[in-house]
Amino acid sequence: MKPRLKMMSKTKNTPLDGIDLILADLDGVVYRGKQAIPHAIEALNKAQKSLQVTYLTNNASRTPESVSEQLNSLGLKTNPSDILTSPQAAMRSLRELVSPGAVVLVVGGDGLRRELEQSGYRITESAEDAPQAVVQGFAADVSWKQLAEASFALHNPDVPWIATNNDWTLPTERGMAPGNGTLVSAVHLATGRMPIVAGKPERALFDFARERFDSKNPLMIGDRLDTDILGANRAGVKSLLVLTGADQAKQVLAADPDSRPAFVIEDLRGLHEEYPQPRVEIDADGKRTVTVRDSIVTMTENEVSAPVPGSSRIDLLRAGAQAIWSSGLAIYGLKVDPAIYA
Ligand SMILES: [Mg+2]
Structure with missing residues (x-):
């Protein structure tokens, strides 16, 4: 050995x-x-x-070019082709439902419009043009009128609805703002329908x-x-x-x-850096001991303790997570030593 x-x-x-x-x-x-x-x-x-x-x-309001430029200004070396956006993923979902050439009603900004055009779709903002799909992404200037046109188009149950993402919030420099999910939810409340979502998760x-x-x-x-x-x-x-x-x-x-x-x-x-593998031992009484390098966490019934916190905060957290996750118990019923998540 x-x-x-x-x-x-x-x-x-x-x-x-x-x-x-x-x-x-x-x-x-x-x-x-x-x-x-x-x-x-x-x-x-x-x-x-x-x-x-x-x-x-x-974020559907940004193009791969603008993201790549921003990343390069921070010191990364990226090309626009290294950036994948939710509008691009939305095009993949759209193609499975409606062939290029079709008229698509768009709610959103330049990034989304450009993806639609590049994928060969014709764009409209009016439900009166009998669109064959609705695609919705965030833009800061999305208005009631666009949300209403999307709702009118979606009253036809054969028209699919694809949202680039469903994020409730959008972090901005001035604080949290409503994200695409809140605008999607306005259309959902008006139509009773749920979109296909392309972005994470x-x-x-x-x-x-x-x-x-x-x-x-x-x-x-x-x-x-x-x-x-x-x-x-x-x-x-x-x-x-x-x-x-x-x-x-x-x-x-x-x-x-x-x-x-x-x-x-x-x-x-x-x-x-080397990623340590946690060692889990369970004794005859059911006490669970998890060791990650010099950090030890034990779990007896619903009590999670750190008898040996060790020298690294992150190893202690890894040990605590492993103990709780491998127990199959929900966090709500557990008494966890605050040192583990300090
Ligand atoms: Mg993030």
């Missing part, structure tokens, strides 16, 4: 092992507002030396990315469990949560089974 252990300790198992494509979210992963997130640019540029890195955005954007780069084993990097990680899991894509954005330790411990990431890291330097 000894030589084998020695060999294993030499091999560095990072989250990028065996990965052939990185799918990265933007807000909370690459930047926050106008600022790059510490270590993100360096870590992604390093990954890009050996891997295709692609950026996924639900639905799988169309992930499927589109995998096809575009012919990838067998991609890794999704995100900061939100309910969009990035849930969507990746639905699409069968390995996922990594980075704690530089929306979701933090507490949300990790409470994650539903379908929103649990394969990896949790503090910042993107973790992409290139």
